[in-house]
Amino acid sequence: MNVVTPFEGIGASVKRKEDLRFLSGRGQYTDDINRPGQAYAYILRSPHAHAKITSIDTAAAAAMPGVLAVFTGADTAALGSIPCGWQIHNKDGSPMAEPRHPMLAEGKVRHVGDQVAVVIAESRAQAKDAAEAIAVEYEVLPAAATMEAAQAPGAPQVHEGVAGNICYDWHIGDKAVNDAAFAAAAKVVTFETTNNRLVPNAMEPRAAIGEYDATTGDYTLYTTSQNPHVIRLLMGAFVLQIPESKLRVVAPDVGGGFGSKIYHYAEEAIVTWAAGKLGRPVKWTAERTESFMSDAHGRDHVTKCSLALDANGKFLGLRVHTQANMGAYLSTFAPCVPTYLYATLLAGVYTTPTIYCEVKAVFTNTVPVDAYRGAGRPEATYLLERLVDIAAAETGIDRIEIRRRNFIPNDAFPYQTPVALQYDSGDYTATLDAALKAADWAGFEGRRAEAAKRGKLRGIGCSTYLEACGIAPSAVVGSLGARAGLYEVGTIRVHPTGSVTVLTGAHSHGQGHETTFAQLVADRLGVSVAQVDVVHGDTAKVPFGMGTYGSRSLAVGGSAMVKAMDKIVAKGKKIAAHLMEASVEDIEFERGTFRVAGTDRTKSLAEISLAAYVPHNYPIEELEPGLEETAFYDPKNFTYPGGCHIAEVEIDPDTGHVQVVNFTAVDDVGRVINPMIVEGQVQGGVAQGIGQALLENCVYDASGQLLSGSMADYCLPRAEDLPAVGVATHTTLCTHNPLGVKGCGEVGAIGSPPAVMNAVVDALKSYGVRHIEMPATPPKIWGIIHAARPAMAAE
Amino acid sequence: MYDFAYHKPTSIADAVKLLSADPDARPISGGQTLLPALKHRLNKPSALIDLSGIAELRGIRREGDKLVIGALAKHEEVANSAEVKAAIPALATLAGTIGDTQVRNRGTIGGSVSNNDPAADYPAAVLALDATIVTDKRRIAADDFFQGMFTTALEPGELLVAVEFPIPEKAGYAKMRNPASRYVMAGAFVAKTKSGVRVAINGAGPGVFRQAEMEKALAASWSPDAVAGIKQDPEGLNGDIHGSAEYRAHLVTVMAKRAVAAAG
Structure with missing residues (x-):
């Protein structure tokens, strides 16, 4: 009999099963896959932000050595548009503007990096050589490089027929109630900010291989995707018109995504379509330079907001006006990020009774913008947590105290916010108290004084954040404009001798699902982690799935597995009852053992499974043989992880350099399956949050050229930029999923930026600083110090 | 390629x-x-x-009051060389801060000096230490060698063979890195040499240059305070998304001060 050890089930820091292949260089990523007869695609991209293509001459390129084909927009114009998966409606009820997003440019390019033509050749080098021989004549047009430029009178038109370059003008909340709250306020605090545009930079660049079997008509796409079933649906149904039964999508090992690999990209359709045209597999792999100009970017909001308070610092109302940059085309989930993943989070952990938020989404001549780790929630959290700190400073109320006064109390759950969401559980005071203690907030002034002796400006800041993840109830998101359900699918296959294969629609690209999910199954079915294999990322193996994003894999995918395991146990009980000649009602199941209640008569899961597959003594009239069950789980609500992050920084006043010297995270992610993996997820998220706060910034010039188009100019955090991140959890269980889990993938990136920026502002409070925009780079900080005290420039 | x-x-x-x-x-x-x-x-x-097969280009050796470093010496070799550490510790320190481990195990002093990237480290040391560039044809003084961005006195086909560093009485280096590329935003190499005090500034301008006012001040009084009040003129310095010319000018003073402090 297999008995799970207490060290392998839920709550154990089991070492990651997948790390043997990853750490020994034996992962199989898309670019590691080579198919017989494979050719290579190279995509010629626009050097201009906005231009008419007056002519393309591909004859010389087509005649180059090794070239198999050259395709342009003229060849693909009859194919579908790269689809958008979410439709937002304007204030007046009309649908958003949704211009065509072609696979290859059709007469016009709209951002630097827009794909103009594709060369397919015997080798990558030949394809690249030939691409240089394509003669493209452009008529360069003025570019709308920023949202401001796109909305100026007489602005360049990114898409014909999209008035003012506005994709949508949306709102949420009751404006009249909100206005009344502001009219009655004792104090109104106002603040404007830009949430800096980020480039995701997964370690593995995107890649895709298309393959076509002319004898069967079957297409296969290998791709760097977070959700292969969704890609199959979007590309098959909307772009290439290939039925699902004839299209297999495989997302093998994927080296990081952070959201950027959720979307259906043109390159996937190009290689699949070209493979069909040529009858040969076609591989495309992005170079890092291409990643910068073709992976969906993140964030890029400009916001004005106001907080109304009463005389005691209670929040009476919040008013937010945001402009969100969509880039040149609508990426798959772009429209929902600044709306339902953003505005609905503006209550945060506070009892603010009325919230009104308007969001204008704007097309510009830049790379499309979509969800990036946190997706809308970091933008909301940053806004709110900076605003609360500013309100504290301007009311004279301590910044911790003002938070406590406004927290949603523990007895208020389920708590209905004024912006649609209903929080199920949380304990914001507990996470705050735990973080204050772990960070020694009380002892900070001593550390500030000690740093001052060393000539350093030290500051401390916190954020008490909340996010919504585990997306999502299908009916709810459907009513909000989602064009797909957001359930998840899990299959539990118990093999004849008791080992287990799990098929999941979630996709692991660094999260450690092969371990976490195995622990879940081990805990429930009483097998060892080694006996559980997790299969994901292949539409030919996994029945269906919606993929991994929005910290949903465990909350939704894990719950589907639990549901499937419940079916396994129910069937197993019937088999056990038959074998032990007892009534089904009398069979108990615990950790791998079926027992007749109150007796010592037992059957192991392996014995039951063997009986199911070798049904010699089996209730064959009532039960089908085999022990495999599939469940679709549709969540009842979002989950609401939250907590408190505290950052401590030191600033070198001579150079303006900011170093994060301490970071404490206390997160409520619900039940923790593997604490080690949770710690790693939080640390990775915090690293990206510190990156956004201090280092990362995607910069375009006025003509729409991407200035931060390589690692030499786009600053990713390095080890020396990061402190040791103290991670702790405080658990309140999610009340509506069977595991009580909430999700941990994004909390780090959501909670940390405002904590860092609140610390930076705190460090500079003697300079009268009210707010500093992200990223807090050395010249920016030096400029503030220098402006305040020019005399100290070289002290 | x-x-x-x-x-x-x-x-x-x-x-x-x-x-x-x-x-x-x-x-x-x-x-x-x-x-x-x-x-x-x-x-x-x-x-x-x-050039990696040419033995004549290798080696780090002390020759009297000079340190001779072959063109093929990798940054990591210079950083860890007992000869360099003993003779010009600031040069070993500088080499140990170039790029990252991978770069230091591939990049060479000859390549860096003859490339003359304005944001490279070595040119500041070569200029401040009054080094001599030895080529297959001639010997070139550092003051004559660096001629602005990516430009040197090397003729087409002329090969840098070694760099000869006179051993200074004192030397120090400090730099602020570009946060993204980690090349030099602004750096200062200061040296008290037989030919006088020399201060070379890298990163900040279109090429490495000497800061005469700081040299004069340090000749009068070798101390961080001596340069603390000297402002670098931002005119002609580099400005980009990582920092303005004014910011770099400010950093020149800060780094010079720190370099003197590091020199002791």
Whole structure:
């Protein structure tokens, strides 16, 4: 009999099963896959932000050595548009503007990096050589490089027929109630900010291989995707018109995504379509330079907001006006990020009774913008947590105290916010108290004084954040404009001798699902982690799935597995009852053992499974043989992880350099399956949050050229930029999923930026600083110090 | 990258012969600048002349009051050399801060000096220490060698063989890195040499340059305070998304002060 050890089930820091292949260089990523007869695609991209293509001459390129084909927009114009998966409606009820997003440019390019033509050749080098021989004549047009430029009178038109370059003008909340709250306020605090545009930079660049079997008509796409079933649906149904039964999508090992690999990209359709045209597999792999100009970017909001308070610092109302940059085309989930993943989070952990938020989404001549780790929630959290700190400073109320006064109390759950969401559980005071203690907030002034002796400006800041993840109830998101359900699918296959294969629609690209999910199954079915294999990322193996994003894999995918395991146990009980000649009602199941209640008569899961597959003594009239069950789980609500992050920084006043010297995270992610993996997820998220706060910034010039188009100019955090991140959890269980889990993938990136920026502002409070925009780079900080005290420039 | 011919000569004479015969051929040592340029198709040499097989270009040795470093000495070798640490510790420290571990184990002093990237580290040391550039044809004083952005006194086909550093009484280096590329935003190498105090500024301008006012002040009083009040004129300095010319000018003073403090 297999008995799970207490060290392998839920709550154990089991070492990651997948790390043997990853750490020994034996992962199989898309670019590691080579198919017989494979050719290579190279995509010629626009050097201009906005231009008419007056002519393309591909004859010389087509005649180059090794070239198999050259395709342009003229060849693909009859194919579908790269689809958008979410439709937002304007204030007046009309649908958003949704211009065509072609696979290859059709007469016009709209951002630097827009794909103009594709060369397919015997080798990558030949394809690249030939691409240089394509003669493209452009008529360069003025570019709308920023949202401001796109909305100026007489602005360049990114898409014909999209008035003012506005994709949508949306709102949420009751404006009249909100206005009344502001009219009655004792104090109104106002603040404007830009949430800096980020480039995701997964370690593995995107890649895709298309393959076509002319004898069967079957297409296969290998791709760097977070959700292969969704890609199959979007590309098959909307772009290439290939039925699902004839299209297999495989997302093998994927080296990081952070959201950027959720979307259906043109390159996937190009290689699949070209493979069909040529009858040969076609591989495309992005170079890092291409990643910068073709992976969906993140964030890029400009916001004005106001907080109304009463005389005691209670929040009476919040008013937010945001402009969100969509880039040149609508990426798959772009429209929902600044709306339902953003505005609905503006209550945060506070009892603010009325919230009104308007969001204008704007097309510009830049790379499309979509969800990036946190997706809308970091933008909301940053806004709110900076605003609360500013309100504290301007009311004279301590910044911790003002938070406590406004927290949603523990007895208020389920708590209905004024912006649609209903929080199920949380304990914001507990996470705050735990973080204050772990960070020694009380002892900070001593550390500030000690740093001052060393000539350093030290500051401390916190954020008490909340996010919504585990997306999502299908009916709810459907009513909000989602064009797909957001359930998840899990299959539990118990093999004849008791080992287990799990098929999941979630996709692991660094999260450690092969371990976490195995622990879940081990805990429930009483097998060892080694006996559980997790299969994901292949539409030919996994029945269906919606993929991994929005910290949903465990909350939704894990719950589907639990549901499937419940079916396994129910069937197993019937088999056990038959074998032990007892009534089904009398069979108990615990950790791998079926027992007749109150007796010592037992059957192991392996014995039951063997009986199911070798049904010699089996209730064959009532039960089908085999022990495999599939469940679709549709969540009842979002989950609401939250907590408190505290950052401590030191600033070198001579150079303006900011170093994060301490970071404490206390997160409520619900039940923790593997604490080690949770710690790693939080640390990775915090690293990206510190990156956004201090280092990362995607910069375009006025003509729409991407200035931060390589690692030499786009600053990713390095080890020396990061402190040791103290991670702790405080658990309140999610009340509506069977595991009580909430999700941990994004909390780090959501909670940390405002904590860092609140610390930076705190460090500079003697300079009268009210707010500093992200990223807090050395010249920016030096400029503030220098402006305040020019005399100290070289002290 | 584009196709190119590849040669691996084993003597300076053979290398020079190959370079002289083909004006489009390029020498390569560590390749830390040239290889990325080739990969981005920004450079199209007809041939690469790989210098790594030339024993005459190797070695770090003390010759009287000079330290002679062969062109092929890798940054990591200079950083860890007992000779360098004993004679000019600031030079070893500088070499240990170039790029990252991978770069330091490929990049060479000869490549860095002859490339003369304005944001490279070595040119500041070469200029401040009044070093002599030894080529296959002649000896060139540092003051005559660096001629602005990516430009040096090297003639086409001329090969840098070694750099001779007179051993200073004191020397120190400090820099602020560009946060993204980790090249130098602004750096200062200060040295008290037999020929006087010399201050070389890198990163901040279009090429490494000497800061005369700071040299004068330090000659009068060797202390961080002596340079603390000297402002660098931002006119002509670099400005980009990582920092304005004014910011870099400010950093010049800060780094000079720190370099003097580091020199002791």
